[in-house]
Amino acid sequence: MSVSSNHQSSGSENSSKEFKISAEASDISSELTDRIKTKIRENGSPINFETFMQMALYEAQLGYYQNNLHKFGEKGDFITAPEMGSLFAGCIADSIVDGLKSDDRLKNMDAGSILEIGAGSGRLAVDLIRALKHQNSLPDQYFILEPSATLQSQQKQLVEKELIEKEYDEFLNKVEWLAELPTDFEGVIIANEVIDAIPCQIIKKTEQGWFYQGVDLVDDELCTCLTGKVELDDLPIQLTENNDSEDYILGYQAEIRKQTSGWLLSLSKCLAKGHILLIDYGYPASELYHPQRIEGSLTCFINHHQHSDYLKAIGLQDITAHVDFTNIAVKASQHGLIIEGFTTQAGFLLENGIIEKAEALLNSNEEQTLDVDRYKISQQIQKLMMPGQMGEVLKVMSMSTEERTDDLSVKNTEMSLKGFSIQDHLHRL
Numbered sequence: 001m002s003v004s005s006n007h008q009s010s011g012s013e014n015s016s017k018e019f020k021i022s023a024e025a026s027d028i029s030s031e032l033t034d035r036i037k038t039k040i041r042e043n044g045s046p047i048n049f050e051t052f053m054q055m056a057l058y059e060a061q062l063g064y065y066q067n068n069l070h071k072f073g074e075k076g077d078f079i080t081a082p083e084m085g086s087l088f089a090g091c092i093a094d095s096i097v098d099g100l101k102s103d104d105r106l107k108n109m110d111a112g113s114i115l116e117i118g119a120g121s122g123r124l125a126v127d128l129i130r131a132l133k134h135q136n137s138l139p140d141q142y143f144i145l146e147p148s149a150t151l152q153s154q155q156k157q158l159v160e161k162e163l164i165e166k167e168y169d170e171f172l173n174k175v176e177w178l179a180e181l182p183t184d185f186e187g188v189i190i191a192n193e194v195i196d197a198i199p200c201q202i203i204k205k206t207e208q209g210w211f212y213q214g215v216d217l218v219d220d221e222l223c224t225c226l227t228g229k230v231e232l233d234d235l236p237i238q239l240t241e242n243n244d245s246e247d248y249i250l251g252y253q254a255e256i257r258k259q260t261s262g263w264l265l266s267l268s269k270c271l272a273k274g275h276i277l278l279i280d281y282g283y284p285a286s287e288l289y290h291p292q293r294i295e296g297s298l299t300c301f302i303n304h305h306q307h308s309d310y311l312k313a314i315g316l317q318d319i320t321a322h323v324d325f326t327n328i329a330v331k332a333s334q335h336g337l338i339i340e341g342f343t344t345q346a347g348f349l350l351e352n353g354i355i356e357k358a359e360a361l362l363n364s365n366e367e368q369t370l371d372v373d374r375y376k377i378s379q380q381i382q383k384l385m386m387p388g389q390m391g392e393v394l395k396v397m398s399m400s401t402e403e404r405t406d407d408l409s410v411k412n413t414e415m416s417l418k419g420f421s422i423q424d425h426l427h428r429l
């Protein structure tokens with residue numbers, strides 16, 4: 001039962017007037033919206049936002065990451081770092097090249113494997129394989145865990161096309177798509193912009209305390225509402241009464257992501273030896289749940305348009321919320337993972353030679369295209385590095401399964417991944 005009648009209706013028919021939507025896309029959105037309405041009717045009460053987000057993004061064949069509509073790049077809805085060029089992948093290659101080798105492998109230089117979770121268009125996989133090949137450090141295998149059949153197909157086409165064109169086709173049989181996490185994995189696990197797409201809950205402060213936000217039906221239209229009260233144990237410590245909760249005004253909204261604990265547990269069970277590299281939008285808890293961040297971080301992307309109305313264009317837009325990296329660190333350590341490093345994307349890329357790599361790219365090009373290439377590479381670096389772009393809001397965290405006795409706040413420099421020394425932000429967690 002809803003505890004509030006303060007609904008904000010947003011009919012699906014309005015989306016086609018504000019965004020360019022094809023007939024195929026409109027049909028997908030309509031069918032998915034009908035399924036969500038049916039779910040609410042069957043439930044006999046509002047569904048929580050986590051359920052809504054799960055369906056909007058991952059409902060079979062209809063959800064945003066499950067349907068066959070284009071998502072990435074200039075012709076899609078948003079651009080991720082790998083889509084901008086090869087510099088990002090080159091820096092990751094530099095970071096992980098030593099981490100692919102365990103202590104007993106250093107003598108013969110055999111490499112471990114790479115497992116990429118949620119590979120997007122497949123661009124990172126292609127460019128990372130190229131960069132590691134250039135360093136004579138190709139992994140034993142390159143695994144991709146991708147739950148979307150549509151994205152799997154797109155990734156396979158890109159990987160096959162580009163590896164063959166670049167004469168890396170001998171590595172094709174070492175690229176494998178998985179249906180589930182492997183066991184006893186040794187190597188490096190990479191998750192670039194994965195956690196922010198894990199369904200979350202929206203919570204809101206009222207006169208009666210903190211409540212979950214959900215989705216309901218009024219006059220057969222989807223609308224927002226409040227549902228159950230948030231248990232004290234589920235609240236971030238910043239929002240509890242013991243931590244100056246009066247600083248948070250009525251109507252203050254935030255997101256919490258309960259599923260990350262189980263996700264991290266599955267990674268810890270998967271990884272026998274090696275490292276996990278997480279790259280995502282987010283902040284430490286003290287900054288994510290700052291009293292001035294009154295509307296939370298939930299964001300939708302469609303046709304490179306950013307907004308917060310998740311009831312529009314359902315199934316046709318990405319829905320994302322920033323990551324609480326303090327919570328990630330706490331849950332990871334509870335599951336036996338060691339936090340090795342935490343920094344900004346700018347700091348990570350700088351330490352892994354992005355400027356030097358850019359110069360090398362320019363020097364390798366023909367003179368007549370130098371000005372054009374210099375502009376493109378300059379734009380790429382600005383977007384990846386500048387505080388107003390990706391440089392500060394994207395964070396990078398490294399974890400390890402290796403046993404050690406020192407405090408978690410002290411990095412193990414012997415086998416840690418490279419990229420966390422120039423800007424060491426572990427103290428912020």
